[in-house]
Amino acid sequence: MTGTSSTGSTSTVVPARAAWSAVVRAGRLLTLTDLRGNQAVDFLVYNAQDTAVRYSAPDTIQAQSNIYLTTGSVLMSNEHTPLMTVTEDTCGRHDTLGGACSKESNTLRYGHHTWSQHACVDNFLSEGARYGLGKRDLVSNVNWYMNVPVEKDGTLGIVDGISAPGLRVTLRAETDVLVLVSNCPQLNNPCNGFDPTPVEMTITAAADSGAAA
Numbered sequence: 001m002t003g004t005s006s007t008g009s010t011s012t013v014v015p016a017r018a019a020w021s022a023v024v025r026a027g028r029l030l031t032l033t034d035l036r037g038n039q040a041v042d043f044l045v046y047n048a049q050d051t052a053v054r055y056s057a058p059d060t061i062q063a064q065s066n067i068y069l070t071t072g073s074v075l076m077s078n079e080h081t082p083l084m085t086v087t088e089d090t091c092g093r094h095d096t097l098g099g100a101c102s103k104e105s106n107t108l109r110y111g112h113h114t115w116s117q118h119a120c121v122d123n124f125l126s127e128g129a130r131y132g133l134g135k136r137d138l139v140s141n142v143n144w145y146m147n148v149p150v151e152k153d154g155t156l157g158i159v160d161g162i163s164a165p166g167l168r169v170t171l172r173a174e175t176d177v178l179v180l181v182s183n184c185p186q187l188n189n190p191c192n193g194f195d196p197t198p199v200e201m202t203i204t205a206a207a208d209s210g211a212a213a
Contacts, residue, residue, distance in 0.1 A: 009204040016196035017185035019123035021130065023048045024173040024203055029087065032144055032181075033168040033200040038161035038193040040146040040184040042100050042120040044128075044139065045075055045083050048176040051133060053077045057096050057140040067150065068093040069142065075171070078139075083177050088170040091163050095143040097156060100124060101186045114188060123182035131178060143184075144169055146191050158189045172206065 002012040013035070014020045024030050032041055047053035059076035061067055069075075070093050073086045099105075100120035107114055124138055145163040148156055185196050 009202060011200060011202040013198050013200050014181065014183045015198050016183060017118055017123075018183050019127040020181040020183070020201055021127045022179055022201070022203060024084075024177050024179055026173050026175050027206055029170050029172050029204050029206055030084070030179060031088075031168050031170040031200075031202040031204070033166065033202070034091070034145050034163045035165060035200055036197040037163050037165040037167070038145070038190075039163070039197045039199055040161070040186070040191040041144040041199055042124070042182040042184050043142040043144055044124060044180040045142075046133075046137075046178040046180075047077065047083065048178045051131065051137065051178060053079050053081065053083075054137070054139055055083060055142070056080075057142075061096060067096050069096060069144075070094065074174075075142070082174040084171040084173055086169060087172050088168070091145055091167045091169060093162070094169065095146040095148040096140075097150070098143050098146055098148040098158060098191075100138070100141050100182065101184065109188070118185045120182035120184055120186070123185070124180055127180050127182075133180075143191075146184075158191050160190045161193065 045055045055075055056078040059080050063076050071086055071089045074082045075084045077083050102119045102121035147159050147161045183199050
């Protein structure tokens, strides 16, 4: 469901397990709202004018000296240029390391019976194909709302989320960007509370950002 306000903002409810994409023009704000809580949102971002320039987890982590994202974090490209900046975060922290689930990783982690289950890589490939993107264009992604603690020995965990209904994260586009989203369909670990749910994506002009609250 997509709606447009009188101020020109657009809001879309992305169903559980579904994909979404949009070009967000420089200076506009993108707000992701976790409508029911504990829903991971896999996220990729590219320079809309040159998709070879795309989100880089190593550049982003190095630039902010932190593996987690929150207010003030800048999503950096593989050319070490800013793509988007987190301007508001009511959740607290978001993952940069967990990656996107796939049929292959599901099979390895949870057993061959999961092969037929839909996965984030499927969403990214189908949505990215609309813009001429393919498998080689997929890189390590952001996982908004996903709780991935890192132990002292480097072990990663995927545990119960810290989000709640209505929490949101807002990003400002620093250049024209193409955003791809997979509203994670994972059923085999607690990143979605074992029950994927809808999220809302809202694009506003900076002066209208309060409308996304």
